[in-house]
Amino acid sequence: MSVSVESGNKSGKKSLNADLNLVPYIDLLTCMVAFLLITAVWTQLARLQAQQKGQGQAGEETPPELQVKIVVLVNQEGFNLVVGQDQTPLPKKGSDYDFERLAAELKKAKESHPDKNDAQVASEDTIKFETLVRTMDTALQARFPDISLIDSGAAGI
């Protein structure tokens, strides 16, 4: 490869073409490609954080009877959203869980209790992990960042 610089002088005897030494640049690129290929992360995975905190367990400073508890009970029939003493059954839509309605109800619960940051997802034994993750994801979407995953028996409903 050469770099050509027009001299403007046609009768000039000395050529102004100069060879650019690209060997170090190619070496650097080759080393970088090798290093990056070795350290590349091809499968990007992430996490959903959950706690195992049941009612009245460590970490809750307010007495349980004074707290407004938000629990999403997941069972074979669908969801049962418990906000304090109010229970809202959200049955399945056909064979699928109604996540859209759950999101809307959780959003309403967040609007009525804006200081509340924790929610519990209580599951029955036969519920699949994918459903639980979607439920927790929906609760996180509704701005409940502290999610606990507990057994439906431990929810105290």
Next chain:
Amino acid sequence: MPIEAPKAHLYHSIKLEAASTKLGHGGRKSTNSALNLVAYIDMMTMLVIFLLMSFSASGEILFVQKNITLPDAQNWSDLERAPVIGVTKDVVTLDGRQVATGEDLMKDSATGDMKITELHDELVTAKNNYKLLHPSEDFKGVCIIQSDKVVEFKMLRKVMFSAAAAGYQNVNFAVRPKAKGGAAAPAAE
């Protein structure tokens, strides 16, 4: 084999006279030829840029295990280093070592005890090792559960109970990150 300067003798072996006449210059033409490296450098530069974009300083924390299909989630956060408990329908592993079988976990214990002894013991060992190696840091009690999406909560409950009994109260579920719009996130971010 010694390396020799190119000579015109190559063309003497060609029987085609026309080609011989046209191509054989009797060694008068310079044999030096400039190699066009522009395309090669362009390609390398593009490759470096692409790989730099997919570079992650934290490295690969989780490896996708066989028989595990992770669920998707939109509200995810980045992974951090912690013991990885793999859960499939058939087997439970801790950092790749089998600690229980799915059949054992689906059985109801006669005593009602949900603790998986081997998993609990290994997690306690891991916790003690962490405390020994990081004496100035607080133990956060974080573990990662990498579970297949069809696994039932009954199995997970026992795994989570064992982890909690060993001091790992904060559970991170490994998920496949999904963009907010609903489409799957790109492999690299």
